[in-house]
Amino acid sequence: MPVMKKAVAFIAAIAAAVLMPVFAQEAQMNLPRVQLAAGMHRIDAQVAQTGDQRMTGLMFRKEMPKHEGMLFVFEYPSQQCFWMRNTLLPLSIAFVADDGTIVNIDEMKPQTDDSHCSLKPVRYVLEMNTGWFARKGIKAGAKLTGEPFRK
Template identity: 55%
Template structure:
């Protein structure tokens, strides 16, 4: 089948967008999420090893970048900051994509920061400290383009 130059250009542009939205980082898969009008480039931590490693030892993270932790079964989840030099904020997210609660976490601490016990969560999204507050993103709002969990 022969494509017109315009249709071929459009197809190439769509493929480029798809590869940007779901790229590979040195640490693993990355995808583009949305929080209202804000876009987030999130590394995905879907395996036990990736979730344990998280953002440990990272010295910096771009302004609209983060890490999405994907959990197999919805439940209460807790995070800590051992060996993590970046202060972070974490949004705990239910299976439908709704933010349940947001917690601020200080660097190099062993304090547990947990999702509320009343709503099981399937995801946790770590961003630079204060990112959610700066963007006026609050519990009850949704995160878009979350990966399906098997």
């Protein structure tokens, strides 16, 4: 019987070690920030530029101020695809070329695995609260300005 108890304890310890990171996930709130603009509209964007930062993105957030967003920065242009697993907020997503031109915009529903992809290779992706771009009249072809887009 003691062997069985040890085996159960060992399996429980392994399961806890594997599952603990899943349950311990928290929203990342302290990323660097950059000021962007879409015409006269200002955006205070957190910058996700490492693989881990991009992978977590806006997951686990319960709210985001209306003038804030998250800018995802990739090393080089490629087709970027996003989903909303573990993301509690409905979001609008803009896929942005190196010069700040918005390639395409999409609306994303929370906690789904639906894929939302850029129509062509991009280095930047900007997520905002759902409907933000539509409410501001910002469409594909509009330009974002700010430090990342200055070359």
